[in-house]
Amino acid sequence: MEELALRVQGGEVSLLREIVERFRPLIESLAKKYSFKGGSYEDLRQEGYLTLIKLVYRYKRGEVRLEGYVKGSLERYIRSFWLKELRWRKGVVFDDEWIFKEAPGQGKGELPLSDEERRLLELYYLWGYNDKHISEKLKRSRSWVNAKRRKIVERLKREIT
Helix, strand or coil: CHHHHHHHHCCCHHHHHHHHHHHHHHHHHHHHHHHCCCCCHHHHHHHHHHHHHHHHHHCCCCCCCHHHHHHHHHHHHHHHHHHHHHHHHCCCCCCCHHHCCCCCCCCCCCCCCCHHHHHHHHHHHHCCCCHHHHHHHHCCCHHHHHHHHHHHHHHHHHHHC
């Protein structure tokens, strides 16, 4: 594989297709992973392919094997792109009120949640944070975040149905 990268760097660009096909499953799996956390699958996939091409041209023989270099770097670059995409979306208003029925004494689309509960759900479902990161932001334990999220979801399911 290293030989292919060096030949591509030497000008045999047609060999790049073989390298891209070799890493396609990795790129698609990373794109799927971060799309489940709120990213755009197509954007993440395209960013993965572009990053792979850049990595092939930056690769230097002898420092590390190409596979290890690409796997580690792709994960970091795609995660970084995903985080930038989420930060950009923070300014976007989402109209999700169709999900929630109107509760007695509340305005349309309002949930019977405390500010902390609302923030927890927003961090998890909208921004794709995991329990560890939510616990750091809310200054609570990871087990509290996990248990609280489950209880909130169960409560909302009961209230909505």
